Amino acid sequence: MDLPDVEPARFRDVLGRFCSGITVVTASLDGRPTGMTCQSFMSLSLDPPLVAFAPAVTSTSYPTIREAGHFAANVLAADQAEVATKFARSGGDKFAGTRWRQEVTGAPLLDGTVAHIECELVEEYRIGDHLLVVGRVVALTGHQDATPLLFFRGSFGALSGGAGPGAPER
Ligand SMILES: Cc1cc2nc3c(=O)[nH]c(=O)nc-3n(C[C@H](O)[C@H](O)[C@H](O)COP(=O)(O)O)c2cc1C
Secondary structure, eight states, rough: OOOOOOOOHHHHHHHSEEEEEEEEEEEETTTEEEEEEEEEOOOEEETTTEEEEBBBTSSSSSSHHHHEEEEEEEEEEEOOOHHHTTTTSSSSSSSTTTEEEOOSSSOOOTTSSSEEEEEEEEEEEEEEEEEEEEEEEEEEEEOOOBBBBBBETHHHHHHHTSTTOOOOOO
């Protein structure tokens, strides 16, 4: 079957309409914290409990996460757009000015989030220009009363009624 190709710009425009939450995926190697903002986080399996995220093959943070063998998905709250922007920059001290702690895996758990999901890194697949990284969930916490940061068409927002930066008007 001779099916058409799609233009990257159109792919971005249309897929950007898939609204999601935002995570910062973190790990710690030899006492040094690393992290990157990821929209591509998802729940994958209940039994066993698995989640996944997709770092670009060009990510400079991901090789450290792989070597650490663990990661935490920090699900950002509506007032953490600045945190998302900070962890989306390559290089520099992304953790400066951000409070965090370590619990089960050693991966940094950022303060003020909606949830923390700690994982053992168990699988990695190369898919196109990204990797699909699978983690076995070993510990997780949801924080009461926190509302999530959303990402839609290249902008941050919040649920209607939530106090998020750039929240669309009702
Ligand atoms: C809202 C948002 C979502 C992002 N989601 C992803 C993602 O799912 N996968 C990815 O590789 N990069 C994603 N990025 C870009 C990375 O955060 C960024 O390229 C990375 O932190 C660069 O740093 P590194 O070179 O240290 O990996 C996202 C950026 C933003 C602003």
